[in-house]
Amino acid sequence: MSVSPAAKPLRPLLEAKGATMRFGGVTAVNAVDFVLGEVELRCLIGPNGAGKSTFFKMLTGQLTASAGRIHFRDTDITAAHPHEIARLGVGIKTQVPNVFNGLSVRENVFVAAGRKKSLARTRAIVEETLTRLKLTEIATRLVGQLAHGQRQWVEIATVLAQEPELILLDEPAAGMTKEEVERTAALIREINRTHAVIVVEHDMPFIRMIAKTVTVFNQGRILIEGDVDTVLSDARVRDVYLGKQAA
Amino acid sequence: MTRPPSPLRALVRPAALSFLAMVASGLVILFGAPHLLDTFGLVQMTGFVAMAMFALSQGFIWGYGGVMSFGQAAFLGLGGYAYAVAVLNLGDSTLPVLLAIVVPMLFAGLLGYFMFYGRISDAYIGVITLTVSVILFQLVNTTSGSQYRIGEAELGGFNGIPAIPALNLPGDAGNPLDPEGIWYAAMGSLILVYVVLRAILASRFGRVVVAIRENETRAQLIGYDPRLYKLLAFMISAGIAGLGGCLFANWGGFISPTVFGLTMSAQVIIFVLVGGLGTLLGPILGAVLIQWLTIEAGAQSLIDSNLGLGAILVTFVLLIPQGLVPVARNLFLRLGTALIGRRMRAKPLGPAPGAALAGEVRR
Ligand SMILES: Nc1ncnc2c1ncn2[C@@H]1O[C@H](COP(=O)(O)OP(=O)(O)OP(=O)(O)O)[C@@H](O)[C@H]1O
Ligand SMILES: [Mg+2]
Numbered sequence: 001m002s003v004s005p006a007a008k009p010l011r012p013l014l015e016a017k018g019a020t021m022r023f024g025g026v027t028a029v030n031a032v033d034f035v036l037g038e039v040e041l042r043c044l045i046g047p048n049g050a051g052k053s054t055f056f057k058m059l060t061g062q063l064t065a066s067a068g069r070i071h072f073r074d075t076d077i078t079a080a081h082p083h084e085i086a087r088l089g090v091g092i093k094t095q096v097p098n099v100f101n102g103l104s105v106r107e108n109v110f111v112a113a114g115r116k117k118s119l120a121r122t123r124a125i126v127e128e129t130l131t132r133l134k135l136t137e138i139a140t141r142l143v144g145q146l147a148h149g150q151r152q153w154v155e156i157a158t159v160l161a162q163e164p165e166l167i168l169l170d171e172p173a174a175g176m177t178k179e180e181v182e183r184t185a186a187l188i189r190e191i192n193r194t195h196a197v198i199v200v201e202h203d204m205p206f207i208r209m210i211a212k213t214v215t216v217f218n219q220g221r222i223l224i225e226g227d228v229d230t231v232l233s234d235a236r237v238r239d240v241y242l243g244k245q246a247a
Numbered sequence: 248m249t250r251p252p253s254p255l256r257a258l259v260r261p262a263a264l265s266f267l268a269m270v271a272s273g274l275v276i277l278f279g280a281p282h283l284l285d286t287f288g289l290v291q292m293t294g295f296v297a298m299a300m301f302a303l304s305q306g307f308i309w310g311y312g313g314v315m316s317f318g319q320a321a322f323l324g325l326g327g328y329a330y331a332v333a334v335l336n337l338g339d340s341t342l343p344v345l346l347a348i349v350v351p352m353l354f355a356g357l358l359g360y361f362m363f364y365g366r367i368s369d370a371y372i373g374v375i376t377l378t379v380s381v382i383l384f385q386l387v388n389t390t391s392g393s394q395y396r397i398g399e400a401e402l403g404g405f406n407g408i409p410a411i412p413a414l415n416l417p418g419d420a421g422n423p424l425d426p427e428g429i430w431y432a433a434m435g436s437l438i439l440v441y442v443v444l445r446a447i448l449a450s451r452f453g454r455v456v457v458a459i460r461e462n463e464t465r466a467q468l469i470g471y472d473p474r475l476y477k478l479l480a481f482m483i484s485a486g487i488a489g490l491g492g493c494l495f496a497n498w499g500g501f502i503s504p505t506v507f508g509l510t511m512s513a514q515v516i517i518f519v520l521v522g523g524l525g526t527l528l529g530p531i532l533g534a535v536l537i538q539w540l541t542i543e544a545g546a547q548s549l550i551d552s553n554l555g556l557g558a559i560l561v562t563f564v565l566l567i568p569q570g571l572v573p574v575a576r577n578l579f580l581r582l583g584t585a586l587i588g589r590r591m592r593a594k595p596l597g598p599a600p601g602a603a604l605a606g607e608v609r610r
Contacts, residue, residue, distance in 0.1 A: 100462050112469045114454075162469050
């Protein structure tokens, strides 16, 4: 048997084993095992307080797991700093928008695109991203003066401009109009042709627009994981999630 | 690749123009002042410029770096003392000037490393820097007596170091500059530092420093390490403050522990607040204006000058919290927009609140 590198079993793009986050007495994420393949699209749903955003923070180094391990490809990122994880190729749009309010739209994207790249390449990425997200018209506006929906787009633009391999989107459709939601869905499908994406959303029609595989969080644990139709018709999911939303 | 659309260029060009106008005005003052002022006036202006340099360091680290360094006097003092001690030992002032910049930078590097890499919160950074400046003040204050000397230089405790040799042209140690020469050196270096800071802010490094001020979390999530950027910005500001200290020592030919004092640290914060936080011109103008007012106030005996200063600060914080320069710039923008709008019936450019900030970031 040959010992070529190709023969090595491939690690998944992202793998969490027993990932746990405790805040004092609260266990927000409880022994979560999670695997994501290359260029996979995964939707993460679950009721308020289920631990979805906390899980994202653990994946991006904003929080350090109380227990368990997280790997990005071959790198153990359990205790890594956010900037180190970002450099490995993980980008995130956070639930509460994190943008540079005092800078213009273009400057926001420029700062995100420009790390370790030539000026010409950076500029090319900036213009391409602005065009792609239809932000060219408002490129000189201050982000702090934009409407919530537009700021979401700017944040997504900064994430794309940084050219990550894995993109985490925490409630990307929140506060958007119906038309914007449809654009977001189309964009995610397009991104997913080349990138792995994890999307957290409460908006079920939106989930149905994009989802293949769905993971349901409840009280810090994974309740069920599988094909979108199977999961969304599962009685337990209706109980903890859809039932709650209908109420 | 698509070309950047014209609105950006329209914004960049006025910024470049205003930069050139600033440098030109600086040069006019540099060469004009010796013709218009007598020696006394010129020396007074040199003192203003030394403090303006100090204010630039505060304005950079606080206004652009977002670091609440409230003990900048530590670096002013270190620079002044480094110059004094070195020039008394060496004679020639070239190396001492470099030391006045490098010593505070290294000290800031050490202090900043512990603060930024030690995950000290923003508010504590204010407390720590202030405390460090007070400790330095106390330390230098207790160095009276001939046992406290570095080579030829006696530190002199609270009496300070008198008769500090003035700057000389490199290699010409026997010929210290006259007050006019010192003026050229001081004002020339202020213009130079202004230009260097503009270049830094326009560079990628500078953009990231400002981005971190705007949102540290986002900067991290993009892949920048805020600790490193803050540390470097902190060191740059310390070097500028140190150069201010060197000019200060040259201005009076004398330095005492008061340069490390709380009053110094507080004063420079007032300069920046009055002139405008988040601008470079603001701190310079604030420093000159307040010092001029202080001198005018000192010349009269109606009200206590400290009380007067306090009143000015309170008035500013309550009435013009953004400071003079942003307010003036906003007015200017509004006026310009109104004029252009009338002529071209174009869409309003939107001189909304914060327009000043946008301009400042671009420049
Ligand atoms: N920093 C913190 N300190 C203490 N408790 C926290 C902290 N962050 C989150 N929690 C708790 O952890 C639990 C999970 O919160 P999280 O924000 O991850 O939920 P979520 O699934 O994202 O909910 P939502 O859908 O409302 O965004 C909640 O009970 C929350 O109160
Ligand atoms: Mg959440």
